[in-house]
Amino acid sequence: MRWQRSANLRPLLLLCPLAGASLDEAHAAIEVWEFYSGKTLDDDQKLAVELMMCETVDRLWAAPTTGRAKARQCGKGDEIEVPEFWDLTRRGGFILHTAHEDPTAKSAHERMDALLDSHRDLRNLVKQVRVSNGTRSIETKLGEAHYRTRTNDTGRGLDDISRLVVDEAQHAREEQLASASNTVLANPNPQINFLGSAGIKGKSAIWWNLRLQGWRGENDGFAYLEHSAEKIEVDEDGEPVFIAPEDVTNPKVWLTAVTALKSGRITVAKLQQQLRINGPDVFARENLCIWDPPTGLLSGKAKIDPHEWRKCADLGSKIMGRIVVAVDTTYDLDRSTLGVVGRNASGRRIVEIVQHDDGSHWLEVALLDVFERNQVTAVTWDASGPAKALRPMLERIVAEHNKHLPDDRKIKLEPLTMGRYQASCAAFVADVTAVTIGHRSDTRLTNLAVSVPARKVGEGWVWDRRGGDIGPLVVATCAASVAEGLPMNERRSAYEDSGLTVV
Numbered sequence: 338m339r340w341q342r343s344a345n346l347r348p349l350l351l352l353c354p355l356a357g358a359s360l361d362e363a364h365a366a367i368e369v370w371e372f373y374s375g376k377t378l379d380d381d382q383k384l385a386v387e388l389m390m391c392e393t394v395d396r397l398w399a400a401p402t403t404g405r406a407k408a409r410q411c412g413k414g415d416e417i418e419v420p421e422f423w424d425l426t427r428r429g430g431f432i433l434h435t436a437h438e439d440p441t442a443k444s445a446h447e448r449m450d451a452l453l454d455s456h457r458d459l460r461n462l463v464k465q466v467r468v469s470n471g472t473r474s475i476e477t478k479l480g481e482a483h484y485r486t487r488t489n490d491t492g493r494g495l496d497d498i499s500r501l502v503v504d505e506a507q508h509a510r511e512e513q514l515a516s517a518s519n520t521v522l523a524n525p526n527p528q529i530n531f532l533g534s535a536g537i538k539g540k541s542a543i544w545w546n547l548r549l550q551g552w553r554g555e556n557d558g559f560a561y562l563e564h565s566a567e568k569i570e571v572d573e574d575g576e577p578v579f580i581a582p583e584d585v586t587n588p589k590v591w592l593t594a595v596t597a598l599k600s601g602r603i604t605v606a607k608l609q610q611q612l613r614i615n616g617p618d619v620f621a622r623e624n625l626c627i628w629d630p631p632t633g634l635l636s637g638k639a640k641i642d643p644h645e646w647r648k649c650a651d652l653g654s655k656i657m658g659r660i661v662v663a664v665d666t667t668y669d670l671d672r673s674t675l676g677v678v679g680r681n682a683s684g685r686r687i688v689e690i691v692q693h694d695d696g697s698h699w700l701e702v703a704l705l706d707v708f709e710r711n712q713v714t715a716v717t718w719d720a721s722g723p724a725k726a727l728r729p730m731l732e733r734i735v736a737e738h739n740k741h742l743p744d745d746r747k748i749k750l751e752p753l754t755m756g757r758y759q760a761s762c763a764a765f766v767a768d769v770t771a772v773t774i775g776h777r778s779d780t781r782l783t784n785l786a787v788s789v790p791a792r793k794v795g796e797g798w799v800w801d802r803r804g805g806d807i808g809p810l811v812v813a814t815c816a817a818s819v820a821e822g823l824p825m826n827e828r829r830s831a832y833e834d835s836g837l838t839v840v
Contacts (some may be wrong), residue, residue, distance in 0.1 A: 339360075341381075341384040341387055346593070348384075349568075349569065350406075350561055350569075351551075351561070351563075352554060352559065352560055352561040352562075353560060354388070354559070356399045357393070357400075358391075358394045358399070359393075362390050362428075363387045369422070374418075378415060379596060379599065382416050384562060385562050386419045386420065388403055388405075388560040389417075389560070390423070398527075399558075400528070400559055400560035401527060402528070403528070403561070403562075404547040404548070405530070405531065406548065406564070407563065407565075407594075408564070408565075410597065410603060412596070412597055413533075414445065417504070417532060421434065421502070424499070425477045425480040427479070430480045431480060431481050431498050431499050432480065432483065433491075433502070434483065434484045434485070435491055435502060436486060436505050437486070437487055437504070437505035438505065442485055445484055446473040446474075446475070446482075446484040449482065450466055463475065463476070463477050464476045487503075487509065488513060489515075491517045497524050498521045499521070499528070500527070500530065501517055501521050501529045501530070502532070503517070503533075505533050506532060506544050507534055507536050507541045508537070510543070511542075511780050512693055512781060514543065514780040531543075531544070531547055534626055535565070535622045535629065543784050545628075545788075546787065549788075551563065552569065564594055564626060565593075566590050567581055567582075568580045576638060579628060588605050588608075594627075595608065611624055639787055639789060640762075640791050641766055643787040646786050646787050649769055651687060654682065654683070654687060655682070656680065656689070657681060659712045659713070659823050660679035660712070660713055661677065661816045663678070663716070663811075663812035664704070664718050664731070664812060665808040665811040665812045667806050672693070672806040673693075673696065673700055674690065674692070674811070675690075675691045675700060675812065676691055676809065676816055679820065685773065685774070686768075686774050686821075687775045687777075688776045690782050693808060693809055700730070708738050714748065714819075715749040715750070715751045716735060716748060716751070717751040717753060717818075717819045718752055719758050720753055721754065725752075728752065755794065756797075759798065759799055760797070760818070761815060762791070763798070764818055765817055776813075781809045785809055785810040789801060789804070789807050
């Protein structure tokens, strides 16, 4: 295939899907959209559409997940509107378009509504346009699109989504995506499209992860395109180093990042005005797509290989019988995590994150709910970490719950000492490598598992907490270690029969 190329504007990062076999649908969608919108896509915009709409020989999307990073106001909205318009008017599809800010979701909805109202044949396709209580949607005879601001409940009530759009991806949070991303599980040919501008310090772990996947060439169902004023070098460990230009005020530098300069949709005069208003630091991030440095989670080399982690994905099997519960929190108790590990029918340990939320006040109620609905063998935590502050609460509620249980059903408390926690961290990596542990592809856990580096402690190592909250990875590690002692043969499914709801 011949991908769209621009002789004057080379992307910083370009990862094309290996399974791509045809661009026919992409080119048809571009032609139809340009006819009805009256606009002409730039070369880089056409390439972005090709990456999203490239198909395999079986007419499936070649890249079920795509990432697109570029400076603000350079036409990302037009790029994503092409496949969305095609879904609503030609192919048929169920779209969930999410954004960090309500005005962004509102703008996307209004743009599509105006486009569908611009021609009589398009108006005849529209069945209903809804705007109420912050919920916006468009239903046509072929498809449906919902436009929502991202929250922890963004995807609730929606099933069988064929296209999930994560706009303003630099602000995307794990718990928000956990709700939205699960809506595509039932669709036979889903796609998730991430698009945003430069990563923001302390807020863009998911976005940084996708950028690094694009650089590493991890194109098993993944495509990535970025235009930025940065350059990339490789350090002695083979890791990328992203280098910003020395003078971000030089208009020659702008040509490498501001793709809309070539078409004239953005002018040098307008950029100079933005530079005066925002100053060089904000201007570099917002207008030149120069990313803030990554947090500690991404600044070191991760212990778990993304390819090996993907092999452990186990979406279909159920946890059977007894489970181990683990908890974790941050040092200031402003974020906490609750997770479980149990065995499936074949004896494989399966990790699930039950809840990962602000504060620690909710933990007691959530734990009691898990106790009531499941046969819990043990509660565990990293006793040398911040979760030691939770010990009095754990001892109290476990002791109270055990009063009503026979001796063979009582819950044990198993705090992991530093030595045992070190062994658990190493064992978790070994389990992933050997594919003896499974997970649900939960973004709250996945994004940490493939990015958190190790911190050396004595003769061993533990997961490095210095980059921020890593609770989902810690609870998975602790629970997986203790769950080694769970019996192999259980008949009853703790989830299926007792109704545990994973939040």
